[in-house]
Amino acid sequence: MNILNVDGVSLAFGGVHALRDVSLSVAEGTITAVIGPNGAGKTSLFNAISGFYRPQAGRVYLEGSDISRTGPPRRAALGLGRTFQNIALFRGMTVMDNVKLGAHVRTRTGPLAAMFYLGRARREEVRIRSEIEREVFDFLEIDHIRRSPVAALPYGLQKRVELARALAMRPKVLMLDEPVAGMNREEKEDMARFILDVKEQWGVTVLMVEHDMGMVMDICDQVYVLNFGQRIAGGPPAEVQQNPDVIEAYLGADDMTTLRERLRGDRGAA
Amino acid sequence: MRIGSPKETYAADESLFRTRTQWVWFGILLLSLALYPFVANLYWLFLACLICINIISATGLNILTGYTGQVSLGQAAFMGVGAYTVAWLDNNATTPFILNLLAAGVMTTLVGLVAGLPSLRVKGLYLAIATIAASFILQFVFINWESVTRGTRGINIQPPQLFGMEFDNPDTFYWLVVPVTVLMVILAANLFRTRVGRAFIAVRDRDISASVLGINLPLYKLMSFAIASFYAGIAGGFYAYFFGSINPESFPLLMSIFFLAAIIVGGLGTILGSILGAVFMTLTPELLRYGVDVLEPFVQDASALLSPVRTLVFGLLIVGFLLFEPHGLAEIWRRVRRFFHLWPFRN
Numbered sequence: 001m002n003i004l005n006v007d008g009v010s011l012a013f014g015g016v017h018a019l020r021d022v023s024l025s026v027a028e029g030t031i032t033a034v035i036g037p038n039g040a041g042k043t044s045l046f047n048a049i050s051g052f053y054r055p056q057a058g059r060v061y062l063e064g065s066d067i068s069r070t071g072p073p074r075r076a077a078l079g080l081g082r083t084f085q086n087i088a089l090f091r092g093m094t095v096m097d098n099v100k101l102g103a104h105v106r107t108r109t110g111p112l113a114a115m116f117y118l119g120r121a122r123r124e125e126v127r128i129r130s131e132i133e134r135e136v137f138d139f140l141e142i143d144h145i146r147r148s149p150v151a152a153l154p155y156g157l158q159k160r161v162e163l164a165r166a167l168a169m170r171p172k173v174l175m176l177d178e179p180v181a182g183m184n185r186e187e188k189e190d191m192a193r194f195i196l197d198v199k200e201q202w203g204v205t206v207l208m209v210e211h212d213m214g215m216v217m218d219i220c221d222q223v224y225v226l227n228f229g230q231r232i233a234g235g236p237p238a239e240v241q242q243n244p245d246v247i248e249a250y251l252g253a254d255d256m257t258t259l260r261e262r263l264r265g266d267r268g269a270a
Numbered sequence: 271m272r273i274g275s276p277k278e279t280y281a282a283d284e285s286l287f288r289t290r291t292q293w294v295w296f297g298i299l300l301l302s303l304a305l306y307p308f309v310a311n312l313y314w315l316f317l318a319c320l321i322c323i324n325i326i327s328a329t330g331l332n333i334l335t336g337y338t339g340q341v342s343l344g345q346a347a348f349m350g351v352g353a354y355t356v357a358w359l360d361n362n363a364t365t366p367f368i369l370n371l372l373a374a375g376v377m378t379t380l381v382g383l384v385a386g387l388p389s390l391r392v393k394g395l396y397l398a399i400a401t402i403a404a405s406f407i408l409q410f411v412f413i414n415w416e417s418v419t420r421g422t423r424g425i426n427i428q429p430p431q432l433f434g435m436e437f438d439n440p441d442t443f444y445w446l447v448v449p450v451t452v453l454m455v456i457l458a459a460n461l462f463r464t465r466v467g468r469a470f471i472a473v474r475d476r477d478i479s480a481s482v483l484g485i486n487l488p489l490y491k492l493m494s495f496a497i498a499s500f501y502a503g504i505a506g507g508f509y510a511y512f513f514g515s516i517n518p519e520s521f522p523l524l525m526s527i528f529f530l531a532a533i534i535v536g537g538l539g540t541i542l543g544s545i546l547g548a549v550f551m552t553l554t555p556e557l558l559r560y561g562v563d564v565l566e567p568f569v570q571d572a573s574a575l576l577s578p579v580r581t582l583v584f585g586l587l588i589v590g591f592l593l594f595e596p597h598g599l600a601e602i603w604r605r606v607r608r609f610f611h612l613w614p615f616r617n
Contacts, residue, residue, distance in 0.1 A: 050482055076484030088479040090472055100465070101472055105484035107465045111493055114464035115457040121464055122281070129280045169483065 003028040003205050004173050009048055009058030011041075011229075018044040019055065019229045026173065026222070031199050031206040033216045036226035037249060042209040043085060045226065046177055049207075050082050051075045062173065077105045081171025083162045085178045085209075091151040095161050098150055099136060102168030103128040128168075136164045139201070140194060156187035163194065167202070174198060176208040180215055188212065192219055217241065225249065286459060300452070307444050315440035317556065322451040323508045324548040328532045329458050329541065330501020335530065336538035337467065338494035339474030340389050341398040346525035347405040348385070348499045350412055351378045352506025353516045357425045358418055360510075367430035367511070371450075374507035375500045381408070382499020389491045405523055412518035424517030427510045437511075447508055454501060459541045461497075470494055471539070524581070531588045537600030546599040554587070555580050 004026040011019040019041045026032045034042050047053045049060055051072040059068045067075055081102075089098050107128060113121040137143040140160050145153060150161060159179065166174055179195065180188040192215050198204050210216050216223060216237065223240045225233040227249040233240050240246055277283040287293050307315060331345045352374035359370045388400035412419050419425060429438035430446065437443045461467040469490050472480035481487055510516050528551060536547020558580055565572045591598060 052478070072481040073484045073486045076482055082482050084479070084482075088476055088482075090475040090479065092475060093468075093471060097468055097471075101468050101480075101483055101485075104465050104469060109464050109466060111461065111466050111497060114466040115461050117460040117463060125284055125464055126279075126281045129284060133280070165483070 001028050002026060003063055004049070004207065005059075005061040005064075006045070006049060007059045007061065009045070009055045009060065011044055011048055011053055011055045017229050019048065021058070022226065022229070022231050023058075024224045024231065024234060026205055026207050028205050029199065029203060030221040031195065031208070031219055032222040032224065033220040034207070034209050034224050034226060035211070035213070035216055039228075040226040040249075041229040042226055043177060044229075046082070046175055046209060050080060050175060073105075076169065076171075079170075079172030080175065081166040081169045081173070081204075082175040083159075083166050083177060083179065085181065087155075087158050087162055089150045089158060089162055089165070092149065094147050094149055095142060095153070095164075096132075096146045098161055099132050099164045099168045100128060102165035103132065105169055132168055136167050139197070140164050140167075156183050156190075159183070159187075159191065160194070163191075163198075167198065167204075171204060173205045173207060176206065176210075178209055178211060180210065180212050188215060195219060284463065286456075286463065303448055303452070307441055312440055315444050317552065319440050319443050319447050319512055321549050321552045322447040323505050323512065324529075324532065324552050325451050325545050326454050326508070327502050327505035328529050328536070328548040329455055329544040330498040330505070331529045332533045332536075332538065332541070332544040333458060333461070333470070333501070334494050334498035336533050336540070336543065337462065337474060338470040338491065340386075340491060340494060341394060341530075342401045342495075342498065343398050343523065343526045343530065344382075344385055344401040344405045344408075345498070345502050345529045346521040346523065347408040348378050348382055348502035349506030349509060349525075350408060350516075350518075350521035351381045351499075352503030353510035353520065354412065354419055354425070354506075355503070356507040356510040357427050357516060360427045361425065367432055370430075371504060371507040374510075375503040378499045378503025378506065379496045382495045382502070383492055385499070386492050386495025389495065390488045402523065405526060409518055409521070412521075419518070422518060424515050424520075426515045429514065430511045443512060447512070450504070450508070454504065455541060455545065458501075458544075462541070466490075466493070474539075528584065531584050533598075535587050535591050535598055537598030540598070540600040542603065543598050543600035546603065550599060551584075551587075554583060558583060 002025040006022060006024050009019055009022045010017070022041070022045060024032075024034070034045060036042050044053065048055050051067075051070060051074070055068070059066055061067065062075070062078055062080060067078060067080075070078075090101065093101075107124050109121045109124050113119070133143065137146060140163065142157065142160055142164060145157065145161075150158060153161065163176070163179070176195070180191045183191065195206060195208070196219055199206055208220075220237055223233075223235065223237050224231060225240060225243070225246050227245075232245045232249060233243045275289045277288075282288075287296060306318065310318065327345055327349055331342060334340050334342050355374040355377040356370045359365055359373060365373070385401060385404035389397050392400060413421055415421075429436050431437070432446070435442070437446050462471075469480065469485045472483065472485055473487060473490050473494075477487055506521075509520070513520075532547035532551040533544055534547070535550055536545065537543025558576060562572045562576050569575075595601065
């Protein structure tokens with residue numbers, strides 16, 4: 001069953017068409033990647049799905065219901081989690097507070113109850129704290145840094161904290177915008193393993209934008225290719241890899257051997 | 271010397287004071303607050319009451335500006351709303367003191383919600399200007415709504431009564447305002463142990479991230495305005511009772527700047543900062559007055575200089591702290607604590 005459907009989304013900024021009639025569907029319990037050259041509209045697509053952009057045409061369905069007219073907070077509450085290309089953590093806060101913010105949509109305490117910190121407010125705080133400790137920190141192996149301010153952490157760990165924050169939402173669909181960009185090989189391997197575990201242990205559907213072809217080819221079940229805002233291919237990785245349109249989009253020529261080398265050469269990274 | 275604080279439950283780890291040392295210091299603080307009236311004279315008790323009123327208001331403003339990042343220059347005018355609510359109830363109804371004070375808080379919350387509406391569209395400097403506008407509109411209402419505020423003539427308020435006692439002097443008023451201040455500060459501190467407080471900080475630091483985490487930005491901005499205004503209303507209510515009379519001149523724009531200065535000097539986005547800032551900024555003019563007294567025999571008209579010098583000093587403090595100590599007195603305090611953390615084995 002498809003948990004997320006994007007149906008004919010078009011998005012233009014003035015005369016610039018960021019997305020033209022893009023459709024894709026994400027099956028529940030799979031990892032799907034959106035790839036494409038720079039400026040192909042991948043992040044625009046993500047922003048349209050998470051509600052920051054209002055497409056001029058097209059619809060987005062989550063679990064069969066139309067969410068096209070709702071704002072980002074509502075979509076988050078419905079189960080759409082996301083990370084950003086440039087880490088968007090709250091830098092002054094500790095790792096713990098950042099991750100607790102992820103649990104915001106799952107908690108109910110109002111301002112008055114919060115100020116008196118009695119009964120439900122207290123119980124709720126303790127509950128999400130222990131859930132985060134047991135499920136998220138333990139899983140992502142970041143329990144040793146729970147009290148560190150985020151700004152002081154190395155890049156790879158910050159990426160992991162951002163994933164932790166998104167997981168604390170207990171999303172149905174997790175959108176990752178370039179989860180391994182700028183990482184070294186070891187960090188990439190860790191992240192690839194975490195993403196696979198998110199799918200297998202948590203049962204969360206993953207949709208990601210990624211440039212690292214090796215990783216995309218290794219862990220994804222489905223790949224969509226965007227070029228100049230249009231979807232030019234979609235299917236299992238092995239199939240997409242052979243698609244002449246994709247090869248042309250990446251190289252601007254039919255130099256297929258170079259691309260094959262690139263596609264295969266990076267594989268070790270994941 | 272403490273080298274760690276092991277916890278057995280998450281509840282213990284989430285508590286307001288996480289070590290025994292902190293509890294001990296808190297106890298000492300409460301004890302000294304209780305003993306203070308027995309050693310201080312009337313003048314110092316007067317200052318203590320004034321400091322408490324300012325702490326309540328500064329804490330409110332710090333929730334809005336320091337924690338939520340919405341710059342407001344309307345805090346004094348909001349206090350005015352609270353003060354006039356108390357004054358009107360005192361003159362037109364026989365409701366008890368506590369109820370009047372709560373009414374002041376609720377009334378100001380409502381006004382603050384309306385004044386906070388521009389925050390949904392504008393940020394930063396523009397929001398500051400919008401709140402100045404709100405401040406002037408309220409000032410206009412104070413002057414011209416004569417049937418309620420008695421205009422520029424001002425309005426008198428009877429001293430508060432509770433259990434048959436009259437709190438008409440700083441030495442009695444102290445027992446009224448201090449417990450409420452302690453309560454209000456603790457309530458504010460609690461707020462930031464929960465999702466609501468974290469959401470405020472998230473709105474301040476990265477509103478895009480906040481909304482992707484499901485935080486409804488308009489809701490939390492207005493909530494922050496409401497809470498800050500409630501604090502201003504309570505502070506304003508105490509102000510009216512404390513001084514016994516108010517007029518539109520009692521809550522000038524300069525007073526809003528005073529509160530902004532207090533939280534900048536104290537430390538934006540810290541509860542301790544609101545307290546330190548309010549204490550510091552209330553005592554600074556007193557220190558200046560003392561300086562004037564010393565200079566009086568040597569400098570002609572030294573007392574005439576007091577008012578302009580005070581404004582100058584406020585400005586210098588804001589600029590100086592922003593440049594050299596942007597995290598305020600609270601950060602200095604943290605550094606002192608860190609120094610003694612492993613003292614005398616490491617420093």
